[in-house]
Amino acid sequence: MKSIKNQGSNLCFGIIVIVLALIPLLYQCGMITASSTILFIGKCMSFAIVAIGLDLIWGYTGILSLGHGLYFALGGYGMAMYLKLQSTGGAITDFMHIGGLTELPLIWKPFQSLPVTLLMVVVVPGIVAGLIGYFIFKNRVKGVYFSIISQALTWAVYSIFIALSPYTNGNVGITDIKSVFGSIKGNMNFGNLMILFYVSLIVLILVYAGAKFLVGCKFGKLLIAIRDGENRTYFSGYQVSRYKTFVYVLSAILAGVAGAIFVNFNGCITPSQMTISYSITMVIWVAIGGRGTIIGAVIGAFLINLCEYQLSSGGFVEIWQYVIGAIFCITILFLKGGLVGIVKDRTRCKKKEKKVEGRALGVNS
C-alpha cells in the first residue's frame, strides 16, 4: 500500500517535469505565443522550491513560519546585487548616487563575482536562520509563539530594508537586471532563456529528490515524531531543538535558492517579496496543495499561481482575492490534507481510514 502511494507521488512529479520540459519546445513550435508565459512558469518553479522548504518545516515538523519571505528575499537580493553590478560593470548604481554614496558599500563588494554570490545566496539565509532557530528552539519557543515572532521579525527586517534606501533602493528594490545567462528578453535571446529554464528545472528536480530522500529516511520519521508529540520525542532521548534548527536552516536555504532563481526570471526584486502577506501566501500554496507531502507543495505552488495568473490577466483581480481567501479558509477548516489529501482518501479503503482516525483520537483525549 505504502509503496503504491509513494509511486503515485513520484509519478505525478514525473508528469509535471515532463510537461515543464516540453514548454520551451512548445513555444518554439508556436503553440505558446507569449514568452511571458515561459517567464511565469519559471517563477512558478522557484515558488515550488520555496514551497518544498516550507512543507518540510510546516507539513512535516509542525513549525509554522510566517517569515519565509525574508529568506526568499535575502536570496533574491543577493542574486540581484550581482546582476546589477554586472550591468553597471562593477561601478556604483544610480540609487547609491542619489543616496549620497560615493563608492561601492562594503556589503555589495562580495557580489562582484559569481561564485561568491552563489555561495552567499546559500550561506546568508542559512546563517540568519541558524542564529534565529538556534536561540528560539533552544528556549523551546513553539507553536503560535514561533509564528508570531517570525512574523514580527520579518516585519522588522522589512522596515529596516526600506529605511536603508541608499543600500537597497528602498521601496523600489533592485530593478533593470538581466539573468545570469544574459538577457532573456526578445526572440534572439531565446537560447539564454532556454538555458535558464532548464537549469531551474534541474534545481527543482534535485530539491524534490533531496526532500523526498530526507523524508523517507529516519530523519523524516523524526520530524513527524516532533510534529505529533514533541515531548515524547524529548523523552525518547532526541535533541529536538537541534533537529528543528537543522530543518529550519534547510528550508531557509531552499527559500534563498528559490529567491535567486525568481530574480532571474522576474528581472527585479522589491521588498514586497519580504512582507508578511507574501510569506503567508507561500503557506497558502502548501496548505491547498497538501501539507505533509512533498508533491502537495509542488502542486499547490503551480496550481495557485497558474490560477492567479489566469484570473489576474483576465481582469478578475478583485474576484481572485475572494476566491483564494475562501478556498484557503475552507481548506484549513475541512481538508487538512489539501488536494493531495482528497486524492489519498479516495484511493485508501475507507474502513482502514476510520480505524486509524479512531485510534488517533483516543491518544489525544
Place this chain on the structure above:
Amino acid sequence: MVQFINTLFNGLSLSSIILLTSLGLAITFGLMRVINMAHGEFVMIGAYTTYVVQNLFAGIFPSNVQWLFYFIALPVSFLITFLLGSVLEKLVISRLYGREIDSLLATWGISLILQQAARSIFGTQGVNVTAPFFLRGGLTIGGCTFSYNRIFILLLVALCILGVYMVMYRSGFGKKMRAVMQNRPMAQCMGINSRKVDNITFAIGSGLAGIAGCSVALLGSIDSTIGQSYIVNSFMAVVLGGVGKLVGTVLGSGIIGFSSIFTENYTSSTIAKAVVLLIVIVFLQKRPQGLFVIKSRSLDE
C-alpha cells in the same frame, strides 16, 4: 524639559493606541487561545464605520450638531464588529478550538476577503474622518502641547480597560467566562453553556477592535491596509506581556510604545519600531512566556 515631557506624552499616546488594538487580542488570544489574524481587519471595519456614520450625519443633520456623529460612531462600530465577531465565531472559530495554528491561517483567509471587500466598496484611495470640533487643536501648558484627540484616545483606552475589567472580574458573565477558560469540562458540568460563552467572549474581543478602529480613524487616513499596520505590534504586546493576563498586555503595550518613542529620538521612526521589535524578540528568548506567567504544571502550555 519641554522636549522630555513631549516625548513622554507621545510615548503614552502611542502606548495607548497599541493597547487599544491589543486589548481585543488579549481576550481572543490570551483567554481563548485563538489567533485572530482578522483582528486588524476588524479595526479597519471600525474605522470605515466611523467614516460611513460621518457621511450619513452630513446628509441628515444640520451642520451645528455634526460633532455628535463621533459619539454615535463609537457604539455603532462596537456593535457592528461585535456582531461580525459573533458570526465569525459561529462559522469558523468554533470549529478550530485547540488548533491554534489552524485558527491563525483560517482567519488570515477571512482577512484577505475582508480587505478585498473594503477595496471593492471604498476604493483603494484612503478616506478621511474629520475630527469633531472639540478634538481639534491642543492643550498648551508651559510650552508643551497635548493634542486633544490624543488625550481623548487616552481617556477612551482607560474607559475600555475599566469596562473590560468590570465585565471580566465584577460581573456574573465574567465569572462564567473565566470558569470556562480555566477549566472547560468542569464549567460545563456546572451548567455553563460554554459555546455561548465562547461566542460572546470572541464577540467582545472583536467589538474592542471596532472601538480601536474608531479612534484610529482620528489619527490619519483610512484604507484597506490600516489594520495590518497595527497588528504586528499588538501581537507582540500580548506575547511580551504574557498570554492570558490583562495586566501583562497593558505593560507590554507600554513598553513597546515608550521604547519606540524614545528610540525615535536617535533615528527615524520606522527603524525605531523595527529595533524595538528586535529587542523584544531577544527578550522573549530570555522569558519565552512573557512578563507575567500563569503558573501551570501541565507540560504543553
